[in-house]
Amino acid sequence: MMKEISLALLSFLIFPGLLFTAVVGLLAGWVDRKLTARIQWRVGPPWYQNFIDFLKLMGKETILPAGAHRLTFLMAPIIGLVGITLVSLILWQMSLHPTRSFLGDLIVVLYLSILPSLAIIIGGSASANPLASLGASREMKLLLAYELPFIIAIFTPVVVIKDIRIGSIITYQMENGMMFTHHLSSLIALIVAFVCMQAKLGLTPFDIPEAEQEIMAGPLIEYSGPPLALFKLTKAMMLFALPVFLITVFAGGMRFDGVQVILSIVKYLVVLILIVLVKNTNPRLRIDQALKFFWLWMFPLAIVGFILALVGI
Amino acid sequence: MSLKTFSLKKSIWVYHLSAGSCNNCDIEILDCLTPRFDLERFGICLVGSVRHADVILATGIVNRKCLPRVKRIYEQMPEPKLVVAVGACACSGGIFAKGYNIAGPFDKVIPVSAYIPGCPPKPEAIIDGVVKLIQSLDGRLSASSRVVR
Numbered sequence: 236m237m238k239e240i241s242l243a244l245l246s247f248l249i250f251p252g253l254l255f256t257a258v259v260g261l262l263a264g265w266v267d268r269k270l271t272a273r274i275q276w277r278v279g280p281p282w283y284q285n286f287i288d289f290l291k292l293m294g295k296e297t298i299l300p301a302g303a304h305r306l307t308f309l310m311a312p313i314i315g316l317v318g319i320t321l322v323s324l325i326l327w328q329m330s331l332h333p334t335r336s337f338l339g340d341l342i343v344v345l346y347l348s349i350l351p352s353l354a355i356i357i358g359g360s361a362s363a364n365p366l367a368s369l370g371a372s373r374e375m376k377l378l379l380a381y382e383l384p385f386i387i388a389i390f391t392p393v394v395v396i397k398d399i400r401i402g403s404i405i406t407y408q409m410e411n412g413m414m415f416t417h418h419l420s421s422l423i424a425l426i427v428a429f430v431c432m433q434a435k436l437g438l439t440p441f442d443i444p445e446a447e448q449e450i451m452a453g454p455l456i457e458y459s460g461p462p463l464a465l466f467k468l469t470k471a472m473m474l475f476a477l478p479v480f481l482i483t484v485f486a487g488g489m490r491f492d493g494v495q496v497i498l499s500i501v502k503y504l505v506v507l508i509l510i511v512l513v514k515n516t517n518p519r520l521r522i523d524q525a526l527k528f529f530w531l532w533m534f535p536l537a538i539v540g541f542i543l544a545l546v547g548i
Numbered sequence: 549m550s551l552k553t554f555s556l557k558k559s560i561w562v563y564h565l566s567a568g569s570c571n572n573c574d575i576e577i578l579d580c581l582t583p584r585f586d587l588e589r590f591g592i593c594l595v596g597s598v599r600h601a602d603v604i605l606a607t608g609i610v611n612r613k614c615l616p617r618v619k620r621i622y623e624q625m626p627e628p629k630l631v632v633a634v635g636a637c638a639c640s641g642g643i644f645a646k647g648y649n650i651a652g653p654f655d656k657v658i659p660v661s662a663y664i665p666g667c668p669p670k671p672e673a674i675i676d677g678v679v680k681l682i683q684s685l686d687g688r689l690s691a692s693s694r695v696v697r
Contacts, residue, residue, distance in 0.1 A: 268588070277586040284559065284591050291555035291602070296626035298599060451596035459599040459626040 251327030253320045260471035261285040263507055267474065270511045285471060292464035300457045302363035311358030312458075312465035318350025319469050323476040329401040330479075330489045333409075336402025341393065344401070344480065345386060351469050352378050352435070355444065358466075359454025370453020373522050374444035377434055380529035381441075385431035387537040391424035392484055394544040405488040413487040419548050423540035425485045427533050429506075432477050433513055434525070437470070440517040441525055478506040556602060556628065557682050559591040563601035563625075567618050567652070569608025572668040573635035577605055579671045592678070603630045603681075606660070609637045609644045610652030622658040631660045632681060634674060636667040 246252055264285045272279025299305060325344055329336050352374060359371030392414050393399050396407045408414055414421040434441035445453040455466055479489060482502050489499040520528065566574050580587050581594060595601050598621050610618055622631070633654045636642035641653045654660050661684070664677035 272586070272588060275583050277583045278589040279586075280588050280591055287555050287558040287591060290551065291559045294552040294555060295602075295628070298624070298626050452600065455600075456597045457599055463600060 256323040260475035264471040295460035297460040304361045307361035315351040315354030315469040333402035336400040362457035381431040381434040384533040384537040388424040388428040420543035438514045568611040573607040576668045615651040639663045
């Protein structure tokens with residue numbers, strides 16, 4: 236019993252949980268910054284920049300704004316961090332041991348991946364700042380906009396293989412090849428899920444809640460020091476965990492047998508580079524434009540993919 | 549040198565505070581962030597909220613209207629905090645030094661750790677000033693302790 240508990244703690248805190256995801260996530264954040272710099276014809280920061288930023292923020296003062304709800308204000312970053320750590324933990328456990336999958340773990344991952352957005356809403360609302368509450372309300376609207384097409388898109392492969400376990404999605408793809416190259420429905424769903432992931436990560440063109448130039452970092456405006464560091468860490472970890480989620484469901488998963496290791500890394504890098512390219516070549520939308528985009532374009536597209544999957548294509 | 553100072557030196561987030569400037573120094577500050585000078589390679593980036601910042605880049609004379617705001621913004625900043633006065637007006641009042649509505653220059657209002665003169669200072673001068681400020685951080689991390697000219 237003790238051994239099981241310590242093993243579970245170890246996998247939560249070190250591999251493949253908090254530490255592993257944090258380190259790879261911060262490195263992915265560096266890839267994002269460096270690529271952005273190269274696109275803008277700059278040199279860009281060194282590879283350890285995000286680690287230094289995190290360290291520095293941990294050493295700074297934490298200010299509690301007057302009028303803010305103490306407990307909620309300080310709990311919000313921890314909620315988001317725990318949520319994204321669990322997402323990464325479950326995904327990697329399923330990739331390493333597909334047989335350990337339990338019924339409905341896909342739903343668990345989907346729901347846990349909302350926690351960082353909820354944490355931003357809670358933290359922004361608790362910080363007693365008009366700009367923060369404006370950002371929180373924008374985050375809420377964005378959540379309503381992208382969550383429905385995202386869930387439908389993720390469930391398209393489930394309809395194709397008629398099983399709701401992540402493990403069986405991975406084993407199905409091991410036997411039959413990648414989901415999105417063999418099924419038109421999954422290709423459509425992948426496109427929808429990719430666009431929704433951009434909004435989930437809070438990157439341009441959907442960085443409306445944190446628009447630095449208009450509402451000054453939005454919900455995070457009152458955060459300083461360690462809580463801000465945790466929020467930045469959560470963002471970095473999302474940049475690692477969510478592409479892995481998409482790869483797991485649509486593109487064969489992360490695998491560790493022979494040449495597949497290199498292929499897994501290449502798959503992740505391709506998704507990451509695509510995210511950065513979309514981020515750097517698009518202007519920010521207004522919140523009403525984003526809502527229209529998701530409900531009028533992405534939602535019907537997701538439905539089309541879903542119907543194709545029901546037909547069996 | 550503690551870990552705190554080491555990480556602060558490598559990752560300085562600046563907040564841009566314009567207190568009645570003619571906008572020329574502000575444009576030069578933005579110039580530092582453009583691809584030609586690229587301050588991000590030293591880990592310096594511009595942040596929107598003063599709560600996230602380590603350094604205030606202050607420009608302009610402080611006029612009586614914005615005096616309370618300047619004080620308030622300085623107080624809202626988390627420790628360790630530093631202020632850099634950019635431009636002749638921020639350092640000494642410049643050509644407005646005898647003006648009727650001037651409450652500054654900056655070091656009369658809040659502790660200033662580095663002065664970058666010039667009207668406006670070139671981006672090279674701003675980078676030089678920030679480098680000197682970073683070098684002075686080795687000693688003590690207090691805004692009023694060291695003055696770099």
